Amino acid sequence: MAGPRFTLSSVLRHFLRREREERDLEEELRAYVDLLADEKVASGMPPEEARREAAIELGGMAQVEEAVRDVRPGRLIEQSWQDARHAVRSFARAPGFTLIAVLTLALGIGATSAIFSVADTLLLRPLPYPDPDRIVLLFDVTRGAQGKPEQYNASSQNFLAWKAQSTVFELLAAMESTYKNLTGGEPERVGIAAVSEGFFDLLGATTVTGRTFVPAEDKPGGPLVAVLSHAFWKKRFGGREVGFPLVLDGKTYSVVGVLKPGFHFMREADLWIPLAINEAHQPQAPTTRYLFTAARLQPGATLEKAQAEMSIIARRLAEEQPATNAQWTVDVVSLRENLVGQLRTVLLVLLAAVGVLLLIACANVGNLLLIRAAGQRDEIAIRSALGADRWRIVRLILTENTVLSLSGGVLGIALAAAGVRVLPQIGPHSLTPLPEVHIDLRVLAFALFVALLTGLISALPAALRISRVDAETIKARSQRTTEGVQGRRLLGGLVISEIALALVLLVCAGLTIKSFRQLYQTPLGFTPDHVLMAQISLPDWKYEKPDQITAFWRDLLPRIQSLPGVVAAGTTHALPVNDFVMSTIFVVDGRVPASPNEQLIANVRKVSPGFFRTLEIPLLEGRLFNDLDDGERPPVAVISREMAGRFWPGESAVGKRFHRGTNPNNPWLTVVGVVNDVYDEAIGGRFGNTLYIPHAQAPKSPSPTVYLLVRTAAEPTSVAGTVRRAVLAVDPDQPVDEVSTVEQWVATSVSSRRFATFLLSLFAGLGLLLAAIGVYGVLSHAVGQRRREIGVRMALGARAQDISRMVLRQGLSLTVIGLTIGLAVALAVTRLFSSLLYRVEPTDPATFAEVTAGLMAVAFLASWLPARRASRVDPARSLKQD
Amino acid sequence: MTESADLLQGTLDLLLLKAFAIESMHGLGVSRRIAQVTRGAFDVKPGSLFPALHRLEQRGWVASSWGRSESNRRARYYTLTRAGQRQLAAQTREWNRISAAIGHALEAT
Numbered sequence: 001m002a003g004p005r006f007t008l009s010s011v012l013r014h015f016l017r018r019e020r021e022e023r024d025l026e027e028e029l030r031a032y033v034d035l036l037a038d039e040k041v042a043s044g045m046p047p048e049e050a051r052r053e054a055a056i057e058l059g060g061m062a063q064v065e066e067a068v069r070d071v072r073p074g075r076l077i078e079q080s081w082q083d084a085r086h087a088v089r090s091f092a093r094a095p096g097f098t099l100i101a102v103l104t105l106a107l108g109i110g111a112t113s114a115i116f117s118v119a120d121t122l123l124l125r126p127l128p129y130p131d132p133d134r135i136v137l138l139f140d141v142t143r144g145a146q147g148k149p150e151q152y153n154a155s156s157q158n159f160l161a162w163k164a165q166s167t168v169f170e171l172l173a174a175m176e177s178t179y180k181n182l183t184g185g186e187p188e189r190v191g192i193a194a195v196s197e198g199f200f201d202l203l204g205a206t207t208v209t210g211r212t213f214v215p216a217e218d219k220p221g222g223p224l225v226a227v228l229s230h231a232f233w234k235k236r237f238g239g240r241e242v243g244f245p246l247v248l249d250g251k252t253y254s255v256v257g258v259l260k261p262g263f264h265f266m267r268e269a270d271l272w273i274p275l276a277i278n279e280a281h282q283p284q285a286p287t288t289r290y291l292f293t294a295a296r297l298q299p300g301a302t303l304e305k306a307q308a309e310m311s312i313i314a315r316r317l318a319e320e321q322p323a324t325n326a327q328w329t330v331d332v333v334s335l336r337e338n339l340v341g342q343l344r345t346v347l348l349v350l351l352a353a354v355g356v357l358l359l360i361a362c363a364n365v366g367n368l369l370l371i372r373a374a375g376q377r378d379e380i381a382i383r384s385a386l387g388a389d390r391w392r393i394v395r396l397i398l399t400e401n402t403v404l405s406l407s408g409g410v411l412g413i414a415l416a417a418a419g420v421r422v423l424p425q426i427g428p429h430s431l432t433p434l435p436e437v438h439i440d441l442r443v444l445a446f447a448l449f450v451a452l453l454t455g456l457i458s459a460l461p462a463a464l465r466i467s468r469v470d471a472e473t474i475k476a477r478s479q480r481t482t483e484g485v486q487g488r489r490l491l492g493g494l495v496i497s498e499i500a501l502a503l504v505l506l507v508c509a510g511l512t513i514k515s516f517r518q519l520y521q522t523p524l525g526f527t528p529d530h531v532l533m534a535q536i537s538l539p540d541w542k543y544e545k546p547d548q549i550t551a552f553w554r555d556l557l558p559r560i561q562s563l564p565g566v567v568a569a570g571t572t573h574a575l576p577v578n579d580f581v582m583s584t585i586f587v588v589d590g591r592v593p594a595s596p597n598e599q600l601i602a603n604v605r606k607v608s609p610g611f612f613r614t615l616e617i618p619l620l621e622g623r624l625f626n627d628l629d630d631g632e633r634p635p636v637a638v639i640s641r642e643m644a645g646r647f648w649p650g651e652s653a654v655g656k657r658f659h660r661g662t663n664p665n666n667p668w669l670t671v672v673g674v675v676n677d678v679y680d681e682a683i684g685g686r687f688g689n690t691l692y693i694p695h696a697q698a699p700k701s702p703s704p705t706v707y708l709l710v711r712t713a714a715e716p717t718s719v720a721g722t723v724r725r726a727v728l729a730v731d732p733d734q735p736v737d738e739v740s741t742v743e744q745w746v747a748t749s750v751s752s753r754r755f756a757t758f759l760l761s762l763f764a765g766l767g768l769l770l771a772a773i774g775v776y777g778v779l780s781h782a783v784g785q786r787r788r789e790i791g792v793r794m795a796l797g798a799r800a801q802d803i804s805r806m807v808l809r810q811g812l813s814l815t816v817i818g819l820t821i822g823l824a825v826a827l828a829v830t831r832l833f834s835s836l837l838y839r840v841e842p843t844d845p846a847t848f849a850e851v852t853a854g855l856m857a858v859a860f861l862a863s864w865l866p867a868r869r870a871s872r873v874d875p876a877r878s879l880k881q882d
Numbered sequence: 883m884t885e886s887a888d889l890l891q892g893t894l895d896l897l898l899l900k901a902f903a904i905e906s907m908h909g910l911g912v913s914r915r916i917a918q919v920t921r922g923a924f925d926v927k928p929g930s931l932f933p934a935l936h937r938l939e940q941r942g943w944v945a946s947s948w949g950r951s952e953s954n955r956r957a958r959y960y961t962l963t964r965a966g967q968r969q970l971a972a973q974t975r976e977w978n979r980i981s982a983a984i985g986h987a988l989e990a991t
Contacts, residue, residue, distance in 0.1 A: 024958070025932075028909065031957040032928060035910045038953050057928075064928050071937045 015074055025068055026061075033058050066386060079392075083399035091404065094372070098404075100773070101368050105408025105454060107766055108361030110415030113439070113447040115354045115759075117420055119347045120442055127336060128262065130204035131296075135335040136306060138162065138172075138293040142328045142601070151331055152289040152583075156282040157324065158317060159196075159291050165313050168306045169295040173199035176275060176291055177267040179705070180248040181539045181735075182236075189537060189735055190232070192248070193269035196277075200227075202296050203265055210242035210257030218274045220281035225274065226253040230261035232270035248273075250541035266292050286324040287584070287661065294335070307332040323662050327599040346756045349508075349833050356505050357763045357770075358454065363498040364774045365458040369401065370491055371781045373462040397463040398456065405455030406448075413439065413447050461490050488782075492814055495778045499818025500825060502764075502771035503855055507826040508833075509757075509764035510847040515837040516757045519750060525678035526576060527616040530567075531742040532716035533575070534723065536734065537705045546631065549699035552730060557608060559726045560710060565719050567711040570611030571695060574603075575707055575742070576678045577749050582701075586691070588647050589657035589668065602643060602689035603680045604660075606698055612638075612675060614709045615742070622654035622673035629672075630696040638673040640690035669693065709742065716741045756836075768855065772862045779811050779866040783873075791875040800871035807870045811863025818859075819852055894934050896977060897924065899962065899970040902944055908957040909935060935960060943969050 033054045040050035058064065069075065091098040129135060139151035140158060154162070159174045166172060176194040181187055197218040199205075205212065208230060217225050226246065233239065245252050253273060275291075277283065284290060297306055314330040380393055388396075417439045543549050553571065560569040574582065582604045609625040611617075620641055629636050637658075644653035653674055659666040669691075677687040695706075712719050717739070724736045747754075783790075790803055830842040840847075901907065901915045912935075913926040926934075938944045943966035949959040962970070 027956070028958040029928070029932070031908065031955060032910050034955050035908070035951060035953070035957060038955070039910075059927065059929050064932055067929055067933045068936050071933045071940065073940065 015078075021072075025065060029058065029061055029064060063386060079395070080399050083396050084403050087400035087403045090400075097368060097372060101365050101404055102408045102411060104361045104364050104368075104770060104773075105405055105451070105458075106411035106415055107770070108358040109405075109409050109412030109447055109450050109454060110419065111412075111763060111766070112354045112358050112450050113412060113443055114416040114419045115347075115350050116446050117416065117439055117443045119351060120446075122340060122347065127339070128264070129335075132335060134297045134299075135202070136295050136297060136303065137333050137335055137338050138295060138310065139331045139333065140289050140328055141331045142599070149331075151333075154291045154293045155286055155289045155324065156277050156284055156291060157286045157321070158330075159293055160277070160279055160282075161317055162293070162310070162313060162330075163196075165316075166295075166309060168298055168301045168309045170298045171198045171202045172293070172295040173197065173202050174275060174291040174293045175199060175265065175267075177269070179537055181537075182246060182248055183250075184247045187733060187735065188236075189737060190248070190270040191268050193265070193267065193272045194275040195272055196275040199272075199294075202294060203263075205263050206260050207257040208260050210255070212257055212259075213272075213274055218276055220276045220278060222274065222276055224251060224253040225256045227257045227259060227272040228255055229259055229263065229270050229272075233258045236270075249539050265294075286321070295332075303332060303334055326662075345833070345836060349836065350756060350759055353505060353508065353760055353763045356501050357767050358450070360498050360501045360505075360767045360770045360774075362454055362458045363494045363501070364770045364777075365404070365454075366461050367491060367494050367498075367774055367777055369397075369458060369462040370465065370494070371777065373397075373465055374781075374785075394463045398459050401455040401459035401462075402452065405451045405458070408454070409447055409451030412451070413444065416443070416447070461494065465490060491778050491781070495774050495814050496818040496821065498771045498774040499815055499855065499859065500822035502767045503819055503822030503851065504826045504829060505764045505767040506851045506855060507822075507830060507848060509760045510851050511830060511837055511840055511842065511844060512757045512760050514844065514847055515840045516750075516753055518839045519753065524577065524746065525617060525676050528742045528746045530712050530714075530716055531614060532710040532712060532719060532723065532739070533742050533745060534708045534710075534720075534739045535705050535737040536708050536727065537737070538734070540704060542733075543704075546699040550631065550696050553608065553695065555730045556727060557610065559729065560708075560723055561610065563719060563722050563726065565713050565722075567713055568610050568614040569708070569710045570614040571608040571706050571708055572611050573606045573695075573701060573706060575745060576615070576680065577746055584660045585662055586658050586660050587662060587664075589659075591647065600689070602691050605690065605692050606695045606701065607692050608695050611692075611709065614711045615678075616711075617678060618676045620674045620676060621652060622671070624673055624675075625692075625694045627696075629694040631699075633697075635667050635669045635697055636672045636694065637669040638675055638692040639671055640677050640687065641674055642677050642687040643689040643691060644671075644674045646689065708736075716743075768858060771855075772858050775811060775814065775859050776862040776865060778814075779807060779863050780869070782810065783807060783866045783870045786870075787873055790870055790873045791877075794873065794875035803873070804867035804871040807867035808860075808863050811859065811867070815856060815859040815863075819855065823848070823852065891934070892973070894924075894926065894930065895938060896970070896973050898934060898938060899943060899966055899973065902960055902962040903967065903970055906949075906959045906961040908949070908951065908959050910957075911951075912960070938966070941969075942966075 033051075036054035036057060037047070037050040040053055041047055045053070127135075138154060140154050141149050141151050143149055154174065156174075163172050174196045176192075178192050178194065179189050180192050182190045195213075197213065197215045200212040207227070210227070212227055213225060217223055226248075228237070237244070242255050242257060245254050247253075248271075259272075295306075297303070310330040310332050314325075314328065318325045318328060383393065383396070420439060538549055538552060543552065557569055557571070560566060583601050584604050586600050586602055588600065605611075607625070609627060609629070612619065612624050621644075622638075624638060625636065639653060647653070647658075648656055653671050656671045657668045658671075659668045675692070678690065680688060680690060708723070710716070710719060710723060720739050724739075727734055727736050793803065794800075826848070827843060834842040897916050897920070898912060901912050901919070904915075907915060909928070909931055913928075913931050916924050916926055935944070935946075939946055939960070943963060944960045945963050946958050946960050948956060951957050
């Protein structure tokens with residue numbers, strides 16, 4: 001058959017002329033009957049009989065009309081719209097069912113959308129640089145204190161060598177992240193990024209006014225120029241025309257450009273200045289690894305090729321510069337991988353969890369729909385008699401459920417939007433700020449997709465079930481018939497799967513909670529509470545000589561210690577737990593190297609004598625630093641227990657010697673004390689070698705930031721004001737930054753775990769609630785269906801207890817099957833995320849047992865109410881109800 | 883006549899188009915004509931007739947309009963269109979081809 005069936009114009013025409021078409025059709029059919037009757041009369045039949053016969057021969061006006069309507073264009077749309085309106089009316093008539101169904105769907109869809117929104121922003125969004133998948137980061141890598149490879153920023157020596165020797169990159173640039181004091185007006189400490197040539201091109205940063213740097217400016221002794229961030233330009237200089245000067249750490253820079261808003265790379269920066277280093281002029285020591293290094297791959301080059309070439313270069317450097325590069329190699333990592341790598345696992349787990357929650361919600365709604373379908377039997381039979389085929393009826397059910405799931409979706413989006421707004425308060429605080437997560441078009445599209453899918457899935461059992469109903473059933477129907485074996489099985493099956501899914505979710509949440517608790521209860525090695533924390537950065541230009549620095553602290557610390565409410569005070573360059581800590585190679589006096597190329601690495605903290613007391617790090621042997629350990633006296637160190645035990649096992653480490661760096665002429669440090677281990681990185685890692693040296697013996701550092709720690713008797717923040725005043729008394733121009741407490745700092749370091757645990761528990765709790773509702777709903781319905789049977793039993797002598805026990809047994813058998821399946825699945829699944837668990841086995845029996853027992857109890861409770869109701873059935877009434 | 887499978891639907895369409903090629907008729911009229919012409923083999927009931935008529939109209943092969951019957955009753959008359967003529971010719975050719983082929987197949991041993 002040739003020719004298009006329905007063109008767009010025919011559909012439109014149809015909708016516009018629908019009224020008239022209907023009237024025409026009716027008239028046409030009447031005419032048919034009339035003409036037929038005429039025929040019969042003409043052959044001798046009496047008129048009334050002729051009319052009757054003719055009407056019968058037509059076969060029913062409604063049916064013929066339906067048949068004609070079916071061939072009209074736009075039928076599908078018309079029917080679906082009709083179905084939708086019908087659905088809304090019928091849902092409005094059953095508010096209880098509708099409310100529960102919509103809320104359940106809203107929960108599932110909302111939670112899924114919220115998590116997707118987070119995942120989309122953090123993982124899937126394109127990075128804000130042109131062609132971002134060709135951008136890679138380069139790291140100096142060595143085996144760290146714990147024997148695992150650790151990535152560090154590059155040393156200037158290495159960066160320059162890479163730049164000179166590599167061929168696989170189109171552009172290679174470095175960035176130093178530092179701080180300087182901006183004066184002239186209100187003094188302010190500003191974030192600086194010192195960048196090498198090609199940096200802005202590499203990242204596609206463009207200006208909104210002015211320009212970025214030219215290669216000639218990235219030379220030592222070159223012109224002092226600066227580029228501002230858009231936000232800083234607006235805030236500090238009110239959008240002033242470029243070309244004006246500003247003073248950083250006493251030097252005058254000329255502002256040549258302002259970047260487009262929102263540019264950001266690795267660290268926050270207010271200003272960019274040229275890095276200005278070359279082979280001859282490198283302000284930092286060759287062992288100082290401080291440069292963020294990024295590169296853009298040549299077109300055609302792959303990550304693997306780049307890694308291969310850089311490894312060769314690294315090996316060459318290790319041979320040429322063994323003092324600084326022996327045992328070091330290079331890692332080339334894609335930018336995207338670096339930024340999202342750690343988040344990925346957590347987010348995937350959360351997505352999986354929320355997916356399970358959604359499935360539970362589907363099962364619940366599926367249950368509700370099945371129950372509702374039983375009541376719809378009459379209506380379906382009538383439609384079927386009117387000529388609707390099975391597919392038509394399935395379409396009806398699907399349309400109804402799309403209405404339901406879209407309503408749930410709309411509500412769910414609202415919930416998700418609210419949830420996402422709350423996110424920053426409970427979310428993880430990591431070094432890079434959490435980008436703003438909000439609901440946008442992609443999330444809406446996703447939610448729509450989920451809503452439609454959910455509608456489809458939850459409708460399937462009901463649709464399959466009900467489409468079997470035909471006109472015969474309506475005749476055979478009586479109050480006596482229950483769901484029928486198939487219907488009961490479907491209902492039961494749904495509940496079982498709900499319970500199984502809920503169990504899996506609860507087990508996962510339980511394991512994560514336990515893991516988190518373990519983490520949080522791990523002794524840190526110091527006491528974090530009641531310690532105030534502030535950052536003080538003595539600017540280079542004012543405190544050029546080491547003596548000046550020492551003098552400052554020698555003046556300040558006693559002042560602070562004598563403040564009321566202060567128990568102890570100290571300083572350190574690096575906080576324990578998850579702060580960037582310096583590391584150093586060291587050589588032990590008199591030690592036979594375990595291997596020819598052995599390189600020992602330790603984390604270094606420069607501290608004041610009061611540091612240990614302030615953080616309450618116990619002294620195990622020897623002594624702590626005192627005021628006599630200064631630049632004039634022999635160098636001393638305090639080491640951690642781990643380090644002492646590793647290098648001087650079985651004897652006292654006090655009095656032993658080591659020196660830093662590989663140069664044998666470096667001064668020896670004598671160990672004067674051993675202290676307890678403290679976590680340098682994330683809590684729960686292994687302890688590495690840690691050594692402490694007195695600040696007074698090495699006052700100058702690449703990073704001038706020092707953390708001032710003050711232990712207080714009362715609330716730490718109560719002394720913030722007096723501490724600030726004490727600082728100003730020593731140097732009126734010295735700002736005190738980022739005042740907070742050590743406790744907050746520690747909490748921050750576990751915040752992402754806490755966040756994941758919280759969310760997982762929330763989903764598990766919701767899943768449990770939904771599963772309980774599911775059990776309750778199914779059993780209630782079953783009781784309702786079996787009312788007559790119960791009446792009979794009671795009439796035959798069964799007691800109320802027997803009846804309720806019968807219902808309970810039904811509920812329990814469903815539960816037990818569900819639990820068994822759930823346990824099997826859970827055992828398989830938890831193995832997958834054992835990497836996220838801390839000191840907890842993925843098959844931890846205690847957690848499994850507790851969760852199973854809890855779920856059992858809840859299911860029992862959910863079964864108990866219908867059981868009670870069953871036992872209250874009045875046998876006389878139920879038997880009369882036929 | 884039962885609900886149409888595609889083959890039966892196609893056959894009915896062919897018969898209707900052929901009937902309308904001779905003269906314009908209303909629904910009852912064309913069903914009588916078909917019964918007559920096929921010597922009683924095809925008795926088209928309204929449940930199949932009217933959907934078929936409207937389908938043909940949908941495809942532009944017939945056009946409908948109000949007219950008056952001999953008994954002066956207002957009825958809906960269907961007329962073959964130009965496109966319908968072409969379709970009738972094409973379907974006739976197709977039918978002849980198929981029936982010849984099946985005939986050959988049935989003759990073979």
